[in-house]
Amino acid sequence: MLRRFLLIALLATANVTAADQQPGRLAFSATLESIKINARPDDVVTRQFRLTLEPNQPRTTFRVHVDDWWRTPDGAQSVYAAPGTLRHSCATWTSVNPVDATVSAGETMVVRVSVKVPHEITPSGFWCALTVDEVPDPMAQNAGVGVKFLASVSTGIFVYVGDVSRKASIVDLSADASNVRVRVRNDGNAPLGIDGRIEFYAAGTTVPAATVTLPRATVLTEPTVEGVMTAPLPSSIKLPSGRYRMRAILDFGTDHYIGAEREAVITRPVASAGRDR
């Protein structure tokens, strides 16, 4: 009886220990702030990126690099490419130090990011992505059929050289049964960070029946100048089926907003999806 009790106690302890240690998981904290620089030709600007390994993590090696980056127009996928793929890439004039670093548990890796703006350059916005990749441990053994996961963190570098032009226009505004979309075109020469909201007005009213906040979007100047901002509609309790005047209001950091209006018939499913926000 005592032996059985001890066995159960030992098994319980083993379970708790395994759960607490969560073997094989990678845990870290990182600064995720996009680096935004206003500069002139020949300027050299330095910033930092930090990554801290959690306690109880194995020593881990990271590799740092700078690539070209853009998003598909629907914003769903990011594309990373070799430096210089885009004409407005800053990857070829951005350097990092260190390029490789091994970090112990609880330690912080500090990466210096130096941007040296070329002498001959047309005033406009340039961008690239800073990426910190976990390097696989060559001594690690994988048993059986499986997947070894590595971690990678990417954040943006945006360099605005000289007097840039920030302009945007709304190309389309639409809604289906579950989502609302605004298609935006960048008419300037620099990447735009765009916030916005969409208000829904029932016929004859001046107070919106519902408002949807759009996730912040970045619209670049190449390879495409358009981007789509999408958000789920509120629940059908807040926004039932009907005819509405949709009003999109976008803020891209200049001294004025831009907007668009459209009448739309919104048909909600009987058991509405949609989220309360």
Add this chain to the structure above:
Amino acid sequence: MKKLFVVAALMGGISLFGAQNANAQTTVTLPDSSLTTLFTATVSEQARVVVPGSVLFNVLNVGSSTAASAASVTVDQIVLSTATKQLKLSIQAAAASFTAPAGGGTTWSASDISWNNPAWTNATGSAGTLSSATYNTVSTCDQGTDNCSTTNLVFTLAAKPTVQRSGNHTLTVTWKVESIGA
């Protein structure tokens, strides 16, 4: 306070409106700051990320698909510059196919791995299929949240009756944590 008013005509059923510069100056009286000390904490955008280190498929029948144990993914301590920014988690295989055990032979492709769309806390998940060409989104944390997570992410390896070698078939996959925005 920015202004917004209609200036444009209808275009394809959409009314567009913009605004002119809004210049307003107000004189305010500042308090005497000579006897005060201003403390400022500069907070960077940041997050803590916990992702699984590996997933094991216990393949007992190559003729059937094999699900791995549920994996946990957590992003917390999220601090961003605006409530409308979001963090995105996506994955991409480092190679088009698994590395077969010594002796080679047929093995699985990266695209033989798929994942479910479990219940996420403070995030919108997406079921998907692994690719070695692009990062495919697993989850996007909600706007304004300080954490998002799941404990029930299940990866499934498709059936591959042509596999003839037992042993270690391995593939490296990268989790991408992304916060890129102008």
